[in-house]
Each structure stands twice: as C-alpha cells, then as structure tokens.
Amino acid sequence: MTIVWSDSRAEVDWHELEALYRAAPLGNKNADDLQVVFGNSMFCCFAREGGRLVGAGRVLADGRDCAYLCDIAVLPSHQGVGLGKQIIERLIVQSQSHAKIILYSVAGREPLYAKFGFLRMKTAMAIFRNRQAAIERGLLSET
Template structure:
C-alpha cells in the first residue's frame, strides 16, 4: 500500500468522496454538500492508493482559538491498517497552535481518538436538525 497524500480540493471527485463516506460508514453525505463543507474547512487531507480515494478528513478552525476535527473517513478495506491514524495525525499537526481541538466522533470510536489525547468534555452540548434520530443513535442525551 503506497498512499499519496494531498490537501488539494480542486482535484477531488466529490461523488467519489460521497461514496467513501457512505462506505466508511459515516452516513449519506451529498457530493454538493461535501464540496461546500470541505471548501469551508481550514485544513483537509485526502489519501489515495493507486489513484483511488481511500481516506479523507477535515478540520474547521478559526486560526487561533478553536479547531474542530471532523469527518474522518476510511474505506472499510483500509480500516485497521493505520490509515485513519495517519489522517488524524496529519490534521492534528496542521491544527497545532489552536487553544483547543474539539472532536465529534461516531459512537463507539472514542477509544481510537483517546489514543491521540482526546478526553471527554463534560460541558459539550449540541443542537441537531434531526434531534430524535441523534438521541436514538446515542449521540445526544436528554439528561
């Protein structure tokens, strides 16, 4: 496995990225929406193996205070190979200098992110468009 890395958004096939997120699985993210959210992110990285998109991630950041690591996705056939760790390492390196780096993870993936030094926040709260679905998935708690 020889991975080619880039943060160049201009060469991304947004439909290929859409398929990656669906396969990862991180849900159904529309190609047009992915183009917007990656375009508005301060940092991003894309991993390709023989030209095929196999991993991606991004960071929303303000340049000083807060950076938000999100949307780390790896094709299932590449999960467990260290590719996800490399994506997170690259994004964290780019985010250094921010006062805080925040992460929103898929439920059950917390032990993976703890290896990078992430700790649970006691005061984090969120408003989701589909509140009931987020509660059912264990992402939100009403207590």
C-alpha cells in the first residue's frame, strides 16, 4: 500500500469525501457541509492510494489552547492496516502546540485512542441537535 499524504484542501473532491464518510461508516455528511467544516479547520489530513481518497481527518483548533480531532475516517478496505493510526499521529503532531487535544470517539473505539495517550474526561458535556440518536449511539448519557 503506497499512500500519498496531503494536508491541503485545494484538490479535494468533496463528493468523494462524502462517499468516504458514508462508507467508513461515519454517517451521511453532505459534500457542501464537508467543504465548510474542513475549510474552517486549522489542520486537515488526506490519504490517497492510486489517486483514490482512502482516509481523512481534521482538527478544529484555536492556535494556542484547544485542538479537537474530528471526522477521522478510513475506507473499510483500508481499515485494520494502521492507516487510521497514521492519520491520528499526523493530526496530533500538527496540534502539539496546543495546551490540550480533545476528541470524542465512536463508542467502543476508546481503546484505540488510549494508545495515543488520550484519557477519559470526567467533565465533558455536549448538546447534540439529535439528542436521542446520540444517546442511542452511546455518545451521550443522561446520567
């Protein structure tokens, strides 16, 4: 597997990225929305193999205090070979100047992130647009 890495949004096909998130599966993220959220992110990472987008991730950050890793996705055909770990590592390196690096994980994936030094936050809270769906997916708890 020869991966070509890019941190640039300039050549991204947003519909291809939309398909990646659907296949990963990380939900139905609209191409136009992805262009906005990646455009507003301080750091981005794209992995291509043979010109095909096989992985991506981004970091929302303020430049000093807080960096938030999000939307890390890998095509199922490329999962389990370390590509996701490489994306995470690249994003952590880009975020190192921040006082804290935060992420939230798909339920059950926490052990993966613990390998990078992430610990559970005791005080994190969130408001989701679709509260019930987030509870059902294990992202939120009412207790």
